[in-house]
Amino acid sequence: MQVVIVPTPEEVGRIAAAKVAMAVRTRPDAVLGVATGSSPLAIYRELARRAETGQLDFSRVRAFALDEYVGLPLDHPQSYHSVIRHEVVEPLGMRPALVHVPDGAAADLPRACEDYERAIRDAGGVDVQILGIGANGHIGFNEPTSSFASRTRIKTLAPTTRADNARFFESPDDVPTHCLTQGLATILDARQLVLVAQGEAKAEAVARMVEGPVSSMCPGSALQLHPDATVVVDEAAASRLELADYYRYTYDHLPDWQRYDGRDG
Numbered sequence: 001m002q003v004v005i006v007p008t009p010e011e012v013g014r015i016a017a018a019k020v021a022m023a024v025r026t027r028p029d030a031v032l033g034v035a036t037g038s039s040p041l042a043i044y045r046e047l048a049r050r051a052e053t054g055q056l057d058f059s060r061v062r063a064f065a066l067d068e069y070v071g072l073p074l075d076h077p078q079s080y081h082s083v084i085r086h087e088v089v090e091p092l093g094m095r096p097a098l099v100h101v102p103d104g105a106a107a108d109l110p111r112a113c114e115d116y117e118r119a120i121r122d123a124g125g126v127d128v129q130i131l132g133i134g135a136n137g138h139i140g141f142n143e144p145t146s147s148f149a150s151r152t153r154i155k156t157l158a159p160t161t162r163a164d165n166a167r168f169f170e171s172p173d174d175v176p177t178h179c180l181t182q183g184l185a186t187i188l189d190a191r192q193l194v195l196v197a198q199g200e201a202k203a204e205a206v207a208r209m210v211e212g213p214v215s216s217m218c219p220g221s222a223l224q225l226h227p228d229a230t231v232v233v234d235e236a237a238a239s240r241l242e243l244a245d246y247y248r249y250t251y252d253h254l255p256d257w258q259r260y261d262g263r264d265g
């Protein structure tokens with residue numbers, strides 16, 4: 001795992017976006033794994049800037065979202081269908097038909113989950129998976145004690161996650177109780193993982209993910225099992241990392257061929 005510590009939340013977005021940009025440049029029909037939440041917004045802003053200035057073309061890029069609420073109509077403003085459309089598809093100039101979100105409104109939810117897994121496989125798998133992390137260590141909506149062997153399935157949201165996400169809804173009671181989420185094994189299948197976190201509220205989860213034991217109590221710790229995982233955090237989110245100085249040293253001494261600091265545009 002590579003840990004990159006940068007001064008500001010914006011810089012987190014710029015560095016992580018450089019990783020995604022590299023994948024899209026290498027493969028114009030790359031398959032991205034896209035996350036919702038506030039953490040990756042800085043990545044999407046930076047990618048949108050590059051798309052607007054003609055440095056990147058997302059018209060052939062395919063994408064799979066991590067998760068979706070169960071029971072919200074697709075056009076509900078807080079459904080991840082809507083969120084991904086407004087925050088990713090439109091600003092980046094992606095083709096909506098190439099972007100997939102689990103169907104939380106399906107009559108047969110287990111079937112929708114199986115279909116989603118198949119669609120990812122048929123696309124050849126995810127090249128770069130963008131991730132945030134919940135304060136309780138969840139990735140996607142894989143709450144603590146999620147199996148490391150899990151695939152896309154129905155999950156019950158932890159009360160703390162519902163409370164964290166209540167800010168997006170009119171009333172806390174409006175937050176759905178269930179979701180569909182890619183499993184931890186689905187996420188680990190992606191060829192590259194890029195997780196971003198900003199702010200003090202994420203510091204504990206980041207420390208447990210990077211330096212804690214690999215444990216389903218912290219689903220993010222699954223990243224320790226992945227051969228190509230990058231964690232980009234600002235100083236506040238890095239504040240509880242025991243080996244922070246070592247990560248800074250390592251990043252400062254990266255060989256040229258491993259650099260991706262976004263200065264290429």
Ligand code: GLP
Pocket residue numbers: 035036037038039040066067131132133134135139140141161165
């Ligand atoms: C959400 C999403 C996750 C996200 C996490 C943190 O509920 N399902 O994919 O990483 O919780 O969200 P935020 O980035 O807003 O803190």
